[in-house]
Amino acid sequence: MGVFDENFGTPEKQGDGAITVTQLNEYIKSKIDGDAFLSRVTVKGEISNFTNHYKTGHFYFTIKDEGSLIKAVMFRSAASKINFVPENGMKIVARGRVSAFVRDGQYQLYCDAMEPDGIGALYFAFEQLKKKLSAEGLFDEARKKPLPKIPTRIGVITSPTGAAIRDIINILGRRFPYAKVILYPALVQGAEAAPSLIAGMNYFNEQRNVDVIIIGRGGGSIEDLWAFNDETLARTVAASAIPTISAVGHETDFTICDFVADRRAPTPSAAAELAVPETHELMHKIDNIIGRMSLLLSRRIESGRQILDFYKTQGIFAYPERMFEDRKMQLLMLGQRLETSMNTKLTADRALLAQRTAKLEALSPLGILSRGYSVAAGADGKVISSVNDVSKGDTFTLRLSDGTLDATVN
Numbered sequence: 533m534g535v536f537d538e539n540f541g542t543p544e545k546q547g548d549g550a551i552t553v554t555q556l557n558e559y560i561k562s563k564i565d566g567d568a569f570l571s572r573v574t575v576k577g578e579i580s581n582f583t584n585h586y587k588t589g590h591f592y593f594t595i596k597d598e599g600s601l602i603k604a605v606m607f608r609s610a611a612s613k614i615n616f617v618p619e620n621g622m623k624i625v626a627r628g629r630v631s632a633f634v635r636d637g638q639y640q641l642y643c644d645a646m647e648p649d650g651i652g653a654l655y656f657a658f659e660q661l662k663k664k665l666s667a668e669g670l671f672d673e674a675r676k677k678p679l680p681k682i683p684t685r686i687g688v689i690t691s692p693t694g695a696a697i698r699d700i701i702n703i704l705g706r707r708f709p710y711a712k713v714i715l716y717p718a719l720v721q722g723a724e725a726a727p728s729l730i731a732g733m734n735y736f737n738e739q740r741n742v743d744v745i746i747i748g749r750g751g752g753s754i755e756d757l758w759a760f761n762d763e764t765l766a767r768t769v770a771a772s773a774i775p776t777i778s779a780v781g782h783e784t785d786f787t788i789c790d791f792v793a794d795r796r797a798p799t800p801s802a803a804a805e806l807a808v809p810e811t812h813e814l815m816h817k818i819d820n821i822i823g824r825m826s827l828l829l830s831r832r833i834e835s836g837r838q839i840l841d842f843y844k845t846q847g848i849f850a851y852p853e854r855m856f857e858d859r860k861m862q863l864l865m866l867g868q869r870l871e872t873s874m875n876t877k878l879t880a881d882r883a884l885l886a887q888r889t890a891k892l893e894a895l896s897p898l899g900i901l902s903r904g905y906s907v908a909a910g911a912d913g914k915v916i917s918s919v920n921d922v923s924k925g926d927t928f929t930l931r932l933s934d935g936t937l938d939a940t941v942n
């Protein structure tokens with residue numbers, strides 16, 4: 533650090549009359565920091581060279597106009613409080629203090645607040661998020677679910693003390709008292725409102741204890757309704773497996789929640805009317821359906837009677853004995869076919885048997901004997917095939933076609 537005198541804050545010179553670069557920059561910084569005007573200044577211009585340092589949460593950018601520019605920084609503590617994301621080319625109004633950065637010898641604007649120039653910050657943030665989610669398809673009608681025709685359980689996410697819940701209960705009780713209302717008490721305004729509303733959506737989707745969900749509140753300023761423009765809430769509503777009706781504010785009020793919900797109602801009362809049918813109207817429809825069903829059933833019965841009367845005068849219904857005659861003829865024909873089939877089978881089997889018998893007889897030794905041949909066998913029963921197998925005086929047996937002869941070798 534440099535050494536400054538007590539009167540003017542100037543750096544103390546060294547023996548050679550020179551000061552260091554650091555001393556000079558610190559002197560300049562002290563002068564800028566001591567200027568009351570520069571300690572709280574409002575600057576408007578266009579953003580360029582914008583960098584969102586996601587790891588630290590700091591914003592680094594340049595603010596410029598037609599003739600000049602100034603570097604600026606917005607630290608995370610301040611950046612986290614704005615409701616939109618700055619971008620290059622955006623015209624803004626920034627508030628903060630001007631100071632010098634000793635290391636680089638540059639002065640810059642340290643912003644602690646920022647808003648779009650010529651348009652409210654909240655409205656700009658609303659349009660920015662609306663454009664983003666629309667590009668992702670979250671507003672497409674094709675992905676939205678139809679409301680149930682006759683829901684018996686209605687989930688309501690709103691303040692338990694507001695006028696919205698009273699209006700919803702009154703309308704539901706008048707139009708369709710058979711439906712049960714399940715209230716999830718939620719905050720609908722303030723910093724904690726969006727997490728509370730998200731918790732309500734998650735509760736009903738986890739429990740699956742309702743047929744349709746109404747989420748909303750009464751009217752108010754854009755600041756009052758801002759919780760319903762929360763991006764996480766919008767994605768939660770869009771992902772809901774239960775059909776959801778958004779009912780935020782008055783008829784002219786629109787929030788992001790309205791665009792992602794399956795149906796948008798201009799008021800909480802209108803949401804209740806959308807959610808359930810009117811009892812008398814429903815009873816009238818049911819009576820009409822019953823009447824049409826009765827008429828169709830009567831016509832169907834009469835048509836059936838006519839068909840039955842026609843068939844009673846036709847075929848076997850008029851002459852049932854013909855059915856037995858037909859069956860008898862079929863039985864006789866089947867018997868004849870069976871007999872023919874059996875005879876054919878027997879003939880074929882006999883022919884096959886005769887063929888195989890002839891083959892056996894041709895190969896049988898007895899057949900050879902019948903043609904005048906004989907077989908000589910010794911006393912031990914072995915066939916004598918050579919004169920060398922016997923000696924003079926040996927006995928043997930000759931087998932002929934019709935018997936045997938005992939013989940002696942002479």
